[in-house]
Amino acid sequence: MENITVKSSARVRAAITASVLALAVVIPTAATASPSPAPEPAPAAAKKSTPVYEGLPPGVNKKKTLVIGLDGAAMAQINKKNTPNMAKLISEGMVSESNLYANPMAPTVSGAGWSSIATGVWPDKHKVPDNSFSNPNYDQYPDYLTRIENARAQSSTLVVxxxxxxxxxxxxxxADLKLRGGNDAGTTAKAVDYLLNGNPDSTFVHLDEIDGAGHSNGSDSIAYTRGHKTADQQIGQMLEAxxxxxxYHKEDWVVMVTSDHGHTPGGGHGGSSIRERATFVIANGKQFKAGTERHDVKITDIAPTVLKHQGVRVEDEWNLDGKNINSIAADDFDTLRPHLKKAKDEAKLSAQTKGWTTTAPSGWTIDNSAMPKGGVREWRGWSFTTDEFWTNTDLNQGRETSVHNRNVFAVADSDEWDDKAHDPGQFDSTLISPEYKVKGGQSATLSFASNYKIDGPQSGEVFVSFDGGEPVLVKSYDxxxxxxxxxxxxxxxxxxxxxxSFRYTxxxxxxxxxxxxxLKK
Structure with missing residues (x-):
């Protein structure tokens, strides 16, 4: 792909200048303050007064954040032997693996990935589907450092x-100060310098050379493994700083590590395979319980988590897709993860792959009385599944765009069900919720993540019934x-x-x- 070639070419040029770090470009930019009433920000002039350190104004917050982005990195490469610093961050904090989108939302490339991480929204909102950055929607969805500056102009923000x-x-x-590192050694040196000798409140650091190894040698190569080892050593330098x-003893640090995409075994990315879509979030800080492994945290959750830690209120009108990690709660569907079954009729998946069940969680029921017998067993009526299982049944049919699902979710998939012989008739299944308490005469809000894709004769309808009465239609998809x-x-x-009730035909x-x-009162 052209955008990947451009990125790789830039990496080659960076390598040529590796020994001339003094030529790395420094781009300081004063943030345009747009103070909010609470907390009251210091005047912009006071923020820019001395002391500064090498162009970076002094921080004012005891709560600090460092987000480290590893371009093209894979969670499968992180272990105690090869990457001890990241392994320690995990053992003393939280880790969650998840998957990216794919086309038609966006290919798995860096521009889309880093924009999702920085803004807290997916490519359909930030409008960066590739590496050209031709028409970004950053005015509506700015990066989280800009949001920090707008809310608390006295903050010190750094990008390397x-x-x-x-x-x-x-x-x-x-952001207050933006630096190009030239190569990963230069980026690390600059980050270490400012973390140790300056006083940034919130810092983002990007390391690129794992991605270079992935492009040149593939994700099964020794070079790719060595790339993770080197990046881990550089992370260690930042943590030591x-x-x-x-x-330090007076400060409250949150350190996060993430990736924008993965790589194929042969090298490269941009497609919809599970290795290309695989990402992860590591979060370390006193608010994260040591040794926590989750399945519901995504890269868009990094921005709101940083904002929360930096004392910036996330407003509803920002319409972020991500959430502060510690505000993400498991739902009823997530309780099914330990009970998910191995593949049966889905021949494209390994027979050992677990990820589906048609047994509803406690309180939920499925009405399959109108379902014909037969069809693919995994998808006969409403099923409960995971992204890694469902999307890999058949790639490039839009399933990869279900970015709002977390952990285990419910799906009605008439396309996959129809791939095996069944009795005459259409897919017709209804998923029914438990009873929710409501207050008569008042308004309630029904909320749910929804990805409804049309490809032929079908219907999707949402009904609500009160006290056992007749269901009332409240939503119909066309x-x-x-x-x-x-x-x-x-x-x-x-x-x-x-x-x-959710009925799909x-x-x-x-x-x-x-x-x-x-359904909340």
Whole structure:
């Protein structure tokens, strides 16, 4: 792909200048302050007064964040022997693996990945589907350092990146100081210098050379493994710089490590394979319980987590896709993970691959009375599954765009079900929720993540019934939708309980996935 070639060429040029770190470009930019009423920010002039360190204004917050992005890195390469610093961050903190989008939302490339990490929204919002950055929507969805500056202008924000679009494009809008490192050694040296001798409140560091090894040699190569080892050593230098700070014992640090995409075994990325889509988030700080392994944290959660730690309120009107990690709660579907089954009829998956069940969680029921017998067993009626299982049944059919699902979710997939012989008739299944308490005469809000894709004759309908009465239609899909629904429900007088039903029908058509269902007063 052209955008990948451009990125790789830039890496070659960076390698040529590796020994001339003094030529690394420094791009200081004063953030445009847009103070919010609370907390009251210091005047911009006071922020820019001395002392400064090499162009970086002094920080004011005891709470500090460091996010380290490893371009093209893979969680499978992280272990105690090869990457001891990252392994320690995991053992003393939290780790979560997840998957990216793929086309038609965006290919698995750096521009889309780092923009999702920086802004806290997916490519359909930030509008960076590739490495050209031709029409980004950063005005509506700025990077999290810009949001920190807008809310708390006295904060000190720093970006150091090997890949030049990180300081020049992704974080160009409002950070106090943006530096190009030239290569990973230069980036690390600059980051270490500022972390040790300066006083940044929030820092983003980008290391690029794992990606270079992936392009040149593939994700099964020794070079790729060595790339992770080198990056881990550089992370170790940054962590040591933090711990050697004179004020370290008074500070509250959150350190996060992540990746923008993976690589194929033969090298390269941009496609929809599980290795290309695989990413991870490591989070270390006193608010993260040691040794925590999660399945519901995604790269878009990094930005709101940093904002929370830096004392910046995430406003509803920002419409972020990510959430502060510690605010993400498991839903009923997630309780099914230990009970997921191995593949049966899905021949493209290993027979040892677990990831589906048609047994509903406690309180939920499935009405398959209108379902014909037969078809692919994994998808006969509503099923519960994971992204890594469902998307790999058949690539490049839009399943990879279900970015709003977390952990285990519900799916009705008439396309996959129809791949095996069945009795006459269409897919017709209804998923029914537990009873929710409501207050009669008041309004309630029905919320759920929804990815509804049309490809032939099908229907998707949402009903609500009160106190066992007749279901009332509250939503009917007639076009594709991928997002989080928020539907206002008028509760009848004297009503005390409500149930939600999701009915999907289809004839060899597409799918409907839902997750995180709630009905709140």
């Amino acid at each position: 990146g090997t890949w030049s679009p990180i300081p020049d494009k992704v974080f160009a809008k409002g 933090i711990e050697q700070r004179k004020t 076009k594709n939708y991928n997002g989080v629904e928020s539907i206002a429900i008028d509760v009848p007088k004297k009503a005390k309980k409500a149930q939600v 289809g004839t060899n058509s597409a799918f409907w996935s839902i997750d995180q269902v709630s």
